[in-house]
Amino acid sequence: MRFAxxxxxxxxxxxxxxxxxxxxxxxxxxxxxxxxxxSCDFILISGDLFHTSRPTPETLKEAMDVLSIPRERGIPVFAIDGNHDRTRRKVSVYHLLESLELINLIGFRDERVENRWLVSEKIDRGYIVKGVFGDVEIHGMGYMSSVWFEKKDIRKIFKPECDAILMLHQGVKEIAERFGSGSYELKMEDIPRGYLYYAMGHIHKAFETNYDIGKFVYPGSLQRWDFGDYEVRFYWDGLRLKTIGGTKKGFYIVENFEPRFLELNVRPFIDVKIEADEKTVKKLLMDIGGKISSDSFVRIDLRWREPYDVSSIQGIVRGKYVQIRTRFERVKMKGGKKIKPEDFFDEVELKVIELAGGKDYNAQDIVNILVQSDEMETKTLRKPKSLLDWGVSYED
Ligand SMILES: [Mn+2]
Structure with missing residues (x-):
């Protein structure tokens, strides 16, 4: 038995x-x-097949075209929804794909579903729909918030009685923290035991571990998610330039419950972090430039004690997409004392500056902050202490 x-x-x-x-x-x-x-008997898609719950017709057609490949071969696809593509509406894009016999949706449902690949079990409210492939059962559910988990213990809902797989789209504390994130809904101990394979989604970096008698696996996103999900990071520690390799991108082929990672060739993301003056930055970027292919996405993160002109830096590194981010301290002399940004701006202004410098900056977020600024508590702004504070992101 082999699955993807x-x-x-x-x-x-x-x-x-x-x-x-x-x-x-x-x-x-x-x-x-x-x-x-x-080579596979069936395929699992552990959530966030789509980036939004309401994909465009073009995106929907892409999904239908690809999912018709396994359908034509009689290979079932089992799926759960993720935090990005779930909906409160009665009919989701997953229901639509199921009606077209392109996927089989696993999890809580209002109606009983029974077909060649799915069975339903009555629970308090509605049904829990499980996949069946030969002797193997596929249990699972779509993404749920941490508030939901405060009320529910999924160890009481999911109890394997045969060789079984559990599909979840959640962040787990111990693994999230390993990637420098404090965002999760579950702890490892909250995960039901007894499954031979835990087909996880949500964390965007590939990661595998053991849990109870099974393998606990996140394949990660199929393409690089952001510059925290780099292929290579160049990091200047003040003395020498360090090169750190990121995680590979792809998915898993699982044979008799043993996972094997299959790497896909994806767009390279190169992350460069330098805290130095203009002259040093230029010299370092010349060195790095030769190691970066022209199809790469490159982010250059610069920090220094005083601002300098970065317009001449743009051309040094070639890439398909080059983003330069600066965090220069506004150092001013006033009565012989150094003044920090915090001395000039209040909490709300600092938050707005931080947001406006972010990658997916959204004007509405800033408007919301200004509107809600009266209600905001005063908090001290975090200052970067370690490499993690340069901004490590891993999920969504
Ligand atoms: Mn995701």
Whole structure:
């Protein structure tokens, strides 16, 4: 028995507002499915197949075209929804794909569903729908918030009685923290025991571990999610330039419950972090430049004690997309004392400055902050202490 485990496909995601990135996310999905159908008996998609719950007709067509490949071969696809593509509406895009016999939706349902691949079990309210493939059962549910988990213990809901797989789209504390994030809904001990394979989604970096008698696996997103999900990071520690390799991108082929990672060729993301003066930065970027291919996405994160002109830096590193981010301290002399930004701006202004400098900066967020500023508590702004504070992101 062999299956493919894919997650966080994010079809329709125009990363950095670039439409061709959405095409690249779709291409990775096609590639993964094409590889999977060559050797697998079934395919699991552990949530966030789509970037939003209401994909455009174009995105929907991409999904339908790719999912028709396993359907034509009689290979079932089992799916759960993720935090990005779930909806409170009665009919979701997953229901639509299920009606077209392209996927089989696992989890809580209002109606009983019974077919070649699905069985339903009555619970207090509605049904829990499980997948069946030969002797193997596929349990699971779509994304749930941490508030939901305060009321429910899924160890009482999911109890395997045969060889079984559990599909979840959640962040787990111990693993989230390993990636420097404090965002999660569950702890490891809250996860039901007894499954032979935990087909996880949500964390965008590939990660595998053991849990109870099974393998606990996040395939990660099929394409690089942001510059925290880098292929290579160059980091200047003040003395020498360090090179740190990131995680590989792809999905899992699982044979007799043993996972094997399958790497996909994806758009390279290069993350550069330098805290130095202009002259040093230019010299370092010249050195780094030769190691960066022209199809790369590059972020150059610069910090220094005083501002300098970065316009001449833009051309040093070639790349398909180059983003320069600066965090210069506004050091001013006043009565012989150094003045920090915190001395000039209040809490709300600092928050607005921080947001406006962010990657997916949204004007509405800033408007909301200004509108709500009266209600805001006063908090001290965090200052970067370690590499993690440069901004590590891993999920969504
Ligand atoms: Mn996701």
């Amino acid at each position: 485990h894919i997650a966080d496909v994010h079809l329709g995601y125009e990363q950095y507002k670039l439409p061709y990135r959405s095409a690249e996310f779709a291409e990775s999905f096609r590639r993964a499915v094409e590889i999977a159908v060559e």
